[in-house]
Amino acid sequence: MTEGNVFSAADFSEFPNPEGTAERANQFVKGMAEIAIAAGYEREDVVSVDERAARQAAPKSPETRQGILDAAAQAVTVDRAATHGDAESSFATLAAVWSPLLGVPVTAPQVALMLASLKIVRAWGNPGHTDNWVDLAGYAACGGEVAQAGET
Template sequence: MSKFQKGDRVAYRLHDGQLTPNVGIAGEVSTGGSVHVRWPSGATGWYDPEELVHEVPTATTRKVRQRSTTLTTAEELINGDRAATYGDPAENFGRIADLWNAQFGHKLSAKFTATDVALALVHLKLSRLAVTPDHADSWVDGCGYLALGSELAT
């Protein structure tokens, strides 16, 4: 019997004993004990149970995992063709500039803060939503930036 069951959250142990920051979901377990895992990127594969550990979330691993997932997803998104979804970048960035000027005009003689950056990224999502309000990903991203901003502001 395998130490893993379908639905378990697992991390991959590297050869040096370190764990990868991404946590996958265990699927099927073969009669020989191998575990089929689906990773956040969508990749899947069979693993020897000795290569896997049950996730033991800590504040640090949760932050690292979330950052890694966010960065991987962001990389995939920014390298895709966004023009077809959001329109001409000059128009989109023009709308963003207008929003930034309205939000940060009183701060032009001061440096931006991390909270300002979070607010600016929310404006980016608002600009995109002005063109495609039914695009769920922009809503999700906007909520993510708001959550980060609330963390930074406190």
């Protein structure tokens, strides 16, 4: 098996290779990742070999405002969109869930503001952790787009 919690179809190369084995191996790897996440591993710790390589190639800590904005753009347009789907749907779903829990109507732009406030609190406690700033910029961008589209 490859290093750590990383799985790949190559881990199963010793098995006979009848038609469709690669697809079944990829499905197995995805299933193992879902099990690991359900068992309490963080999503960030359970990645494919391709994801791991992409993360290692990416700059680790953007230290300039442009670097933070670039990282946020990558996160909200590629990385998290691929993992979690589009922000519009996620924010609308969260609004639908949070409204009855909070006892007040919540809109999709308000979801973005609440998620941004989470990152503000985290940045307050650990201002040197760049990911908080990247995510804050990402939530601001997504929230602004959702609000401009008039989504609730």
